[in-house]
Amino acid sequence: MNGTQITVVGNIVDDVVVKPTQNGDSRVAFRVGSTERYQDRETKQWVDGKKLFIGVVCWREQADNVAASLQKGDPVIVVGKLASHQYVRGEENRINFEITAQSVGPDLSRGSATFTxxxxxxxxxxxxxxxxxxxxxxxxxxxxxxxxxxxxxxxxGHASAQAG
Incomplete structure (x- = not known):
């Protein structure tokens, strides 16, 4: 299946929410926040740049593993398919972006993890x-x-991360 592949590195900004489907499949949803960092040429200080907040959805075994392993605040790397969902709220057209995850894991550049x-x-x-x-x-x-x-x-199976 074709789709737009995306990798996002950031932190989980919401609780990891388990929402089983009507047929019993596991489903987990959370949001990842990613902030660009750059060094200001004049002050030589690192400053925050543009921010991205994006929803992530995981299914079945992956959902169970994510729910058992990750929580709000954990640094993560998410790889998956990007999709947009258009909807109307009030009289305003809106668009929401979401990643259907293929892989989710702790960002080991920011801490250590134990994998089972x-x-x-x-x-x-x-x-x-x-x-x-x-x-x-x-x-x-x-x-x-x-x-x-x-x-x-x-x-x-589960992984636990400790940010450092």
Whole structure:
């Protein structure tokens, strides 16, 4: 499907709101604010420039992950499809812009995060642990050999960010 691809870097400016659809699909909506920064040539001070506030919508599993991971004030990077919605309020024509997110994540240039990958074991005959991971991942020596940076392999998915 064609569409206008956009990437926005900014902060979540509203609460992350969960709004399930009538058929039970998860839907999350929030707004991102992004402010241009530039250095004034005369004063050599950094100043705020133009501001952008734009709505973001996430669906299904991504919506669940965003709701569990991000909150108002978090620095984020959003990639998705840009769309406009025209409407009339009173007698005035208005337009609203919104991103349907393909990817959402914490902006790691402004803090650190811990990521937990969501793993699925559908249709597999491999034995799984209580978190649905292959049982062989429980052996720490396997994790250390299988993960070149020595991290952990864990179950349910979410990321938490700490701005710095």
């Amino acid at each position: 990958k969501r793993r699925r074991m559908s249709g597999s005959s491999m034995p799984a642990d209580a978190d649905g991971l292959p049982a062989m991942y429980e052996d720490e020596s396997y994790v250390a050999e299988g993960d070149p940076i020595g991290g952990e392999l864990v179950g349910a």
